[in-house]
Amino acid sequence: MTIQLRAIGAVSVFSLLMLAACSTSSQVRGGSPSVKPAGERNTAPDFTLKDADGRSVSLSDYKGRVVLLNFWATWCGPCKIEIPWFVEFERRHKDKGFAVLGVSMDEDGWDVVRPFVAGIGVNYRILLGTEMMAEQYGGVAALPTSFLIDREGRIAATHVGLVSRRDYEDDISALLESQ
């Protein structure tokens, strides 16, 4: 019985420590649990890709803006949930120095991407990704994968897989307000 009480005590203390750690982490990050403190952010690798009109687009063109860099594909079901959110974010925050960049990882290129994007009414820039560019971002092993990049061009948050719209809203608000 004494052993069991000790065990319960140990697990309780462990759980409390875990909760305290999570709570501290959220406070440091300023309300958005996924946004890293500025001092812990790494520079987002620059890249140059083509958009649907064949124009070259570089991440460095967006310096000074908060960028949501989203890796997606037409065959990715969960990606299709997020795209309407990103359309809304682009519309709502564009004038505050925010931009979405959608990087399609479709092997079949614009032949499939162009009609898909037109059909879903995307209002932000879509680029065609390359394996080399994806490697710069850790390989992008799963889609959707998104990076929130701050105004100084540093990766502030990363989301692998579908997360809630609220998570993105919190991240974007935190980054737009942190000036």
Place this chain on the structure above:
Amino acid sequence: MKTTSARFWNLSRTLAAALVLAPALPAQTGQPLAVTPPARASGARNGELTARVEIRMRGGYHVNSNTPNDDYLIPLALAWDSSLVKPLETIYPRPELQSFSFSDKPVSVYAGAFEIVTRFAVPAKAPVGMAVVTGRLRYQACNNTMCLPPRTVEIRLPVEIRAGQ
């Protein structure tokens, strides 16, 4: 027989490990599909042979069926490269129609364990003995929240050709 306290400590260790590993779980994107070809497929000259390729999906994952119900989805497809025996028919299992939060209509998928069966014709002049036929299985897997890039895996099928009657 385990005592109650031993069981409790085992449970505690499991819970602790789960808590520590929890942040790393989204990064677990290794291949969720395992393919097992038959140990051997045999048939006689002028006859047929059948190969049953077993596929097992990791829990929570699915692949699109060979007849996905959306033009943008990538179908499961098994193709054989063989001049030795001639593929006659590849039989895929009946797909499941599963509902996902990311689709407003059920999606035609395979999940769990299933098999793809291929019938081959054995030519009259096929060399008697053992050989290997190669195939390529192309698939694209997802779970509820993420998708993995399309992948093609090579399948090596040991084939035994007999002289026949």
